[in-house]
Amino acid sequence: MRTTTPPPPPAALTVPEVMAALKLSRSKVYDLLRTNQLRSFHAGRARRIPAEALRQYIDKQMEEAA
Incomplete structure (x- = not known):
């Protein structure tokens, strides 16, 4: 039986993915x-959101909700 490992999560996400x-x-x-609540950068004309920025935003929302 051959097992494959899942691909790594993307380092940066598109707006539709977010x-x-x-x-x-x-x-x-x-x-x-x-409003800089979620960090991003441009790659050419495309806007990308680092996966870490998304995690930080979610963590902050969880802290504020607690």
Whole structure:
């Protein structure tokens, strides 16, 4: 039996991937980016959100909810 390891998670996500992960609208994700609540960078014309930035945002939301 051959087992394969799953591919590593992406280092950076697209806006639609963040929308799906957080179950938020496109405009809400861009609001988070605009207000620097969620860090991002540009790769050419494409905006990318580092996976670590998404984890930090979620952790902060969890701390504030506690």
